[in-house]
Amino acid sequence: MKVRTRSSAIIGALVLAASLTLTATLTTASADEAQAQVVLTEVARAQGPSAGAAGPDGKVWIAERAGTVRVLGDYGLGEPVLDISAETTTDGERGLLGVAFDPEFAHFYISYTDLEGTSTIDEFAVQDGELQPDTRRTVLTQEQPYPNHNGGDIKFGPDGYLYIAFGDGGSGGDPHGNGQNLDTLLGKILRIDPTGGDGTDAAPYAIPSDNPFVAEEGAKDEIWAYGLRNPWRFSFDAGTGDLLIGDVGQSEWEEIDWAPASSKGGENYGWSSMEGNHPFRGGTEPANHVPPVHEYDRSGLGCSVTGGFVYRGEAIADLAGSYVYSDYCDGTLRTLDIENGEVTGEGDLGVQGGEVISFVEAGDGELYVLAIGGAVSRIDPA
Numbered sequence: 001m002k003v004r005t006r007s008s009a010i011i012g013a014l015v016l017a018a019s020l021t022l023t024a025t026l027t028t029a030s031a032d033e034a035q036a037q038v039v040l041t042e043v044a045r046a047q048g049p050s051a052g053a054a055g056p057d058g059k060v061w062i063a064e065r066a067g068t069v070r071v072l073g074d075y076g077l078g079e080p081v082l083d084i085s086a087e088t089t090t091d092g093e094r095g096l097l098g099v100a101f102d103p104e105f106a107h108f109y110i111s112y113t114d115l116e117g118t119s120t121i122d123e124f125a126v127q128d129g130e131l132q133p134d135t136r137r138t139v140l141t142q143e144q145p146y147p148n149h150n151g152g153d154i155k156f157g158p159d160g161y162l163y164i165a166f167g168d169g170g171s172g173g174d175p176h177g178n179g180q181n182l183d184t185l186l187g188k189i190l191r192i193d194p195t196g197g198d199g200t201d202a203a204p205y206a207i208p209s210d211n212p213f214v215a216e217e218g219a220k221d222e223i224w225a226y227g228l229r230n231p232w233r234f235s236f237d238a239g240t241g242d243l244l245i246g247d248v249g250q251s252e253w254e255e256i257d258w259a260p261a262s263s264k265g266g267e268n269y270g271w272s273s274m275e276g277n278h279p280f281r282g283g284t285e286p287a288n289h290v291p292p293v294h295e296y297d298r299s300g301l302g303c304s305v306t307g308g309f310v311y312r313g314e315a316i317a318d319l320a321g322s323y324v325y326s327d328y329c330d331g332t333l334r335t336l337d338i339e340n341g342e343v344t345g346e347g348d349l350g351v352q353g354g355e356v357i358s359f360v361e362a363g364d365g366e367l368y369v370l371a372i373g374g375a376v377s378r379i380d381p382a
């Protein structure tokens with residue numbers, strides 16, 4: 001295990017007293033949980049699966065990047081229930097990038113880049129478990145200066161609001177300084193009330209009155225958190241409500257960011273002054289920087305973190321409460337145990353997900369792994 005290897009090396013270099021303390025700490029952490037024994041069960045093949053969501057009737061809905069949405073049944077994926085393939089492209093990092101249901105399954109939301117590359121969040125009413133195409137409307141758009149770093153993940157928080165992740169706009173190194181600029185939605189996580197507007201184009205959604213920057217001149221009211229490079233996948237812990245963000249690094253550091261359920265928002269995750277815990281290109285650490293709860297470099301196979309979920313299912317007892325994530329290039333499923341914002345254990349589930357682009361948390365808490373090559377797999381007990 002990685003933790004043991006590291007601790008052995010560290011212990012060798014430390015004086016006795018310090019090493020005893022360290023050993024005790026690590027022993028406690030690893031004794032808490034046996035390493036979960038899991039297998040990946042391929043349950044379906046998709047065309048470039050990119051995102052998914054728990055849908056009505058306990059079903060899992062899967063989005064394909066080229067623009068289709070299909071429902072996972074007992075025998076794989078059904079015919080598309082939505083097809084916007086004429087309205088999006090898959091050049092760069094574009095496409096259909098996120099899907100979400102509201103908590104009542106009354107509305108379905110899609111997040112995609114349109115033919116101009118503009119990030120677009122659309123809403124459909126859902127009735128009797130089915131999309132109502134005639135009800136489609138655009139909730140929010142954001143122009144994108146480059147075809148990469150679109151973010152695009154969307155999730156409902158435990159507060160019932162819709163959270164939207166946007167990358168810094170792209171290119172490389174955040175050339176426009178969007179990460180730290182509160183006057184743009186790029187490089188942010190947003191929080192909106194999608195059905196709280198008056199239904200007109202002037203107010204297609206509402207802004208929760210307790211959003212952190214509503215009273216700040218020159219700051220966008222939609223912003224919940226900032227200083228993000230490409231928060232490709234984020235999630236809320238279904239058990240605690242804590243927020244976990246996988247923010248893809250520029251060239252050296254991949255990171256997981258964390259905020260407690262009690263957060264009032266406004267976290268500055270550092271980009272592009274910081275990459276992980278490290279000043280980026282001579283940047284100065286912002287006074288309010290919230291450092292990642294975990295980072296890893298690219299000395300291994302990893303090159304692009306894929307944020308996952310804290311496991312709250314029942315099938316794998318030893319995985320309960322662990323955050324499961326991966327890396328698009330590495331593909332190994334890894335875990336973090338996080339207590340009060342501190343990582344208390346790191347694990348490796350010993351299974352390969354391929355080019356892992358996303359995780360999906362089903363209604364029963366079980367986790368699915370999407371590989372861009374087509375595999376839709378469930379994490380099962382070994």
Ligand SMILES: [Ca+2]
Nearest residue numbers: 269270271276
């Ligand atoms: Ca950061």
